[in-house]
Structures are given as structure tokens and as C-alpha cells.
Amino acid sequence: xxxxxxxxxxxxxxxxxxxxxxxxxxxxxxxxxxxxxxxxxxxxxxxxxxxxxxxxxxxxxxxxxxxxxxxxxxxxxxxxxxxxxxxxxxxxxxxx
Numbered sequence: 001x002x003x004x005x006x007x008x009x010x011x012x013x014x015x016x017x018x019x020x021x022x023x024x025x026x027x028x029x030x031x032x033x034x035x036x037x038x039x040x041x042x043x044x045x046x047x048x049x050x051x052x053x054x055x056x057x058x059x060x061x062x063x064x065x066x067x068x069x070x071x072x073x074x075x076x077x078x079x080x081x082x083x084x085x086x087x088x089x090x091x092x093x094x095x096x
Contacts, residue, residue: 002040002064003033003050009058015050021076024050030058042069043082 003023005015009030016024016031021044023037040061041048051059073082 002035002062003038003048004060004062005030005033006058006060008056009054010056012055014053014055015059018049018053020044020049036072037076039069039073039076040064042066043073043077043080044084046084046086 005024007030011030013026013031016026019038020041021037021039023034023039024031025034026032040063041050048059048061051061070082
């Protein structure tokens, strides 16, 4: 899984509200991430919004290859073209 919520989470819910794919949902102690839905915000934004809004820096992203994120985005949003790809191309998206 690319996105992980650590023990420093205070369960404020900010990441849940910000997630464009609804991959983050309430959990017992803290929110949980559905890896099959998470695109690290690829196709929506230039960076992972959950990381930006987290007040405790409790979200860790281990970047997945851009091709994997694109396939996941396309599978769940077949009629929507991906946006903000310039930032992902600058990031290198973990492919090397």
C-alpha cells in the first residue's frame, strides 16, 4: 500500500474529507486507506491532499509508479481525463 496512516493520527477526519477517491474511511482507532481506491491523488491533484491537510504529519506516502496510479485512476474514473499531471512528471513518481 502506498499511503499509510501512522499511530500519531488524532482521528480528526481531515484526510477523509479531502480524499477525492473516498479511499480513506473511518477506522476503529484511526482512518484506514483502501489501497484499491487510492491513487495518491494522481489524476486529481499534483500531490497527495491527505498529507497536506494532516495536522500531525501522520500520513506516510511510499510513492507507487505512475503507471500503476494511472491504471487505478482509469479503472475507477473511466470517463474522466487525469488532471495536474505536470507535478507528477516533475516528481519522477518513484519509477527508476
